Amino acid sequence: MEENKNLESVSLEKDAQVINGTKDQALQEKEVPQVNSQANNDEEPLDKNIKLMSPTRMVVRRFFRSKLSIIGLVMVISLFLFSFFGPLFYTRWGETTPDSSPLTEYGTSQFTYTKNGQTFVIKQTVEKEMSYNSYAPISGDHLLGTDQQGYDIFTRLMYGGRISLTVSFLAVFVITALGVVMGGIAGYFGGWVDNLIMRICDVLMCLPGIPILLIIGLILDSAGVGGSERIYWLMIYLTLFSWPGTARLVRGQILSLREQEYMVAAEAMGYSAPRKIFKHLVPNVMPQLIVQMSLSLGSMILYEATLSYLNLGVRAPFAAWGTMINIISTDPNVITDHFLAWGPAGICIVIAVLGFNFVGDGLRDALDPKMRR
């Protein structure tokens, strides 16, 4: 962190020279920072045993020292490869192409009836012709079998992952952007602006999440929004309600940073407010923001899955991990008889969320200057 501030002041000097001097002067003085850094380099080796490391490198090193964060990173990256590049190589089945090889299914039904005080149980085997290969077992054709409609589960896991990961990433980026802008403005200007934004935050934070999204889901129904784009609309509304957390974090940090000396310097330079906020204040909130983002990626995936499970988000025939688990609510026998139809989707959700949580945790520890290990 210390070094960060030094860098900040160096760049301040540079900017100041460019602004105050004429073009020629600026050209001449462009070399000054270089000379400075050379001088620094000459002075540095006070003790040859001390190795200087940039803060970024230090963070990266600390991050990779923790086994859990490496495991998390591997989980996240492999899920990404699986869902974004998987379908390019495994083209045998599409997201919505059922395996239409006919299937004769044998179901059993049971009757009991009482006659003359005796109870008879009749077991009947029913033969049913199906036009698609429903609930196929694991085979070379279907790596994880098929679901009720004869869709290949392995393929649908990949396409479902695409939706879940894309949606969550988009949502987190929008939430962070909104939060940084609103929190930055509130923290920097203070006064009535701060008050107004914080009260809006209070209101939004009190809105109950799932009920509101249920209502919005019903509104989308009447607007005729289709099965694959619904989740994007829902996530747009979700972002509108969930930026206050980030905004509060940014505001809190900026309130304390605002009083620091380098900000007085920036003030003296006569920089514009946006420049001071986004160039000098927000970069110093970045560590906390990055941690917050990676942790909220996990919770966004959970949110998306829950919405799809409640049949609000992605709807059949399109695949999402939550939608694939939703199959349970149509047919309770699936729970025990066809674990493959819904289990792998749940496991994918757990892997994704766990991966992002591990990464976020690792980043938090790596960025925390108090943690020494």
Added chain:
Amino acid sequence: MVKYIAKRLGLSVLILLGVSLIIYVLIRLMPVDFIENKILAMNQGGATVPQDTVDALYATYGLEDGSFLGIIKGYFNWLLNICRFDFGTSFKYGLPVTDVIVSKMGVSFAVALIATIFEFMIAIPLGITASTHQYSFRDYLVTVLVMIGISLPSFFFGQVLKGIFSYGLGWFPISGMVEAGSSSTGIALLIEYIHHMILPILTIVILSIGPRMRMTRTNMLEVLNSDYIRTARAKGLKESKVINKHAFRNTLIPLVTTLAGLLPSLFSGAIITEQVFGLDGIGNVALQAMNAGDIPFIMGYNMFLALLSVIGVLLSDLMYAVVDPRVKLE
């Protein structure tokens, strides 16, 4: 202190006003029309309901005007009724909204309360052992296990538990609150209730141990590194005494404030868990009301949730000042 509370209460009223406006407008935009369904049901006999009856029906429920002005007017009507402590009558149940909420709240509260007690009883010791054995195998094991708990989607984990324990082993009932056609009373009924609630409670506990345990661990670590702990050790105190008497006391501060913040939310019900296990709690009822377009109930339920979260924030802020004498409220 009194002035601070008064100020916060005033602010809470403002927040609730904002929340109610947003929810009301959203609900009025909702297409699932309770009355349309009702008219459809009336039409099923072959007769067509005359238009004036339809209009009269809309007027009785206060939904005759769907335009922007109509919605605003409807909102102020609703607000006026609230001032008279009248939350309206649920379309679906035909009872005052408050009565429905109060009658369904008990189940949700019982489940949530028992779950929270277990949660704290398990999470705190786990957090303490993890922090006293930092970076050991035990620490990693506990951390990984609770992280898996955090990462589980409630509907998935609930179904897995159901698949194993209800369908597979047959130890627990599949859903609902009592056996179908059960006529047990007294203690037998209580036992039946408990039998049905074990799985939902287990689901909630496993999913929410994580945050508490991690909170305990982080705070314990911070406290264990402080000077007075070194002093205590230097005095030659027993390690158990250092941990339990000196360190844990200070870790309690954030735990107690979260507990205070959590208390109101115990009444709010868990929509997903209750849906998975078919519990007759407030979350499940709200889910059904939402699908039926029961506007007064949805409105009342959402305002109830908002009220609970406002109270929760206020309580945890006040509790902070009570537990930690260094904090002064202004």
